[in-house]
Amino acid sequence: MGRFLATNVSLILRGFPRHYCVGQASKTNLSQLRKRTGVPLKNCRAALQKCHNNLEEAEKWLKEQAQKEGWARADKLQSRPMSQGLLGLIQSRTGATMIEVNCETDFVTRNEKFQYLVYRLTLACHNNLEKDASKKVLQHEAVNTLPSENKMLSDIVAQEVGTIGENMRLRRAVFLPDSNGHILSSYVHNSDKKVAINGCHLGRFGTILSVGKTSGTENEDSLKELTKDRGVTRSMASVFSTRKQKKPNFHLSTQFINKSLKFGHRNFCTSSLKYNQKLTHIDRNGKAKMVDVGNKEExxxxxxxxxxxxxxxxxxxxxxxxxxxxxxxxxxxxxxxxxxxxxxxxxxxxxxxxxxxxxxxxxxxxxxxxxxxxxxxxxxxxxxxxxxxxxxxxxxxxxxxxxxxxxxxxxxxxxxxxxxxxxxxxxxxxxxxxx
CATH class of the missing domain: 3.30.70.640 (Molybdopterin cofactor biosynthesis C (MoaC) domain)
Structure with a gap:
């Protein structure tokens, strides 16, 4: 008799729905919370148990925790080098915005979470900078204080540091307005496959180029094609790196072509050649050679x-x-x-x-x-x-x-x-x- 009762009690408990049990997380909510946030199942389960299976409250609590942990982890990881990253570029009727976001590894740059973070930051910078028609360049401290989603951009980055677990930073942003009489063109180069999220193009390096006529009656279509070609050429001549330079790591130049076109462009690259330095493995004729070290001391x-x-x-x-x-x-x-x-x-x-x-x-x-x-x-x-x-x-x-x-x-x-x-x-x- 005792064995029969014990067996039936076990069957009753086994068949009782888990989501009716106090402190347990339902599988449906657990799956949805995992998809929404991307955090580990262990943390999702703890959040649902804490919030009594309320999906919205659990998601809010997880984001708050990620931001708190992100700031702590960001402080802990801030000394680690960031030699990789992505550029984000958005162009609209008002102008074009380009930002640089650094991370530690090339592995993370292919992570969808990191790519979506770059998109969010690019869109936020564009929405803030297009309100001012003047040309703008914002470095690390200034760009991180821009508002978005009722918080600063630095808070958004810190939250993702807590989620992804790697040192990251929003380094800088630039905005070039689309003014009358000018043609604006932008280009982003990718080292592997093309990545674009809702019109925001991501890549290793890119260019924003503005062309305006100073004289003559050039055809607008030919100007657009020329602007595009020049933008691609300047991007391909750039090198993506995160080594800090004494001068700004992008270039603003004005050039004249056939004395009729005026070019201004923003070009993100973070390394420059010192032309006064010579390569020891190249001779006067530009041919490769082996350096003679016979006269050196041991x-x-x-x-x-x-x-x-x-x-x-x-x-x-x-x-x-x-x-x-x-x-x-x-x-x-x-x-x-x-x-x-x-x-x-x-x-x-x-x-x-x-x-x-x-x-x-x-x-x-x-x-x-x-x-x-x-x-x-x-x-x-x-x-x-x-x-x-x-x-x-x-x-x-x-x-x-x-x-x-x-x-x-x-x-x-x-x-x-x-x-x-x-x-x-x-x-x-x-x-x-x-x-």
Missing amino acids: TVRTAVACATIFLGDKAFSLVEANKSKKGDVLIVAQLAGIMAAKRTSELIPLCHNIGLSKVSVDLSLQKDTKSVYIECMSKTVGKTGVEMEAITGASMSAIAVYDMCKAVDKEMVISNIRLLSKKGGKSGDYMFVLK
Whole structure:
């Protein structure tokens, strides 16, 4: 009898709908909240339980928490370098607005959440800047104080930092009005596929070009075509980077073509060539050459370079547990980096063949970004530096990680390959400094 009662009670409890139980989150609301916010199911379930299955209140609570956590995480991550990002560009009847949003990795730039964030920020800047007909350029502090959705743009960025989990910032914005007698054209270049959200074009670098007639009676269609061509040409001549410059990182120029067209353009690029510096591997005739280091003194030279490969959840869990079918991923990658550093001169045509006294490769797992961070140190006593050996070692180590894990995930991304420091030689010491 006791067994019969216990069985029936169990069946009754098992058949009782979960959404009628106090403190439980219904599957329907849980699924909808997950789609709306994109936050993990664990957080969605906690929000629904806290708000008694009220979907609207749970979504509001999650956004508030994301913003609070975002500010805290933004403060924690603010020292981490941001070498990647996207431009957002919107053009309307009033003018064109272009902004730059930075992030840490190329992996995040392909994230739909980050792309939608760039769209929201571009639209907000455009709505604010088009109210003033004058040309505007806003740097970091000014653009982040612009209002949108009853909050500042800095709050919107902080909220997404809490959601995405990577350092990000809205760096700057520019607005060029569409005035009478001028033709406005804009162009954004993408490194991979074209990305556009509701008329907002996203890419690596772009141009806003304004053309006005100063004399003559040029055809309007020909002017539009010329403006478009010039905008594309200027964009393709730009390089996207986030290295801070002493001068503004976009260019405003005025040019005359056939003494009849006046050009003004805004061009976002963050690196510039110093034409007074000469490339040592090019001779007077523009041909490649190997630098003669015979007259240099032998000194102790060291260099440290780094690279990062972003694995994704599945591949990272296998590497962390050392359960890859090919063997120990980190050990194999370490050996690959050391071997590559020793054979750098065979891989890079104009690199000197030098004797290395030491090569070390260190790999560490980064749980927060599901990535492997790699550092390679090379050392020699010689007449030329070992920067390329360090960079080659770090790069090949990352490639080896990819090879070991490609059966699990082919969307892994190798990024942030750079020289961290060098010592010795005539040019002196160098240390990478985040600016």
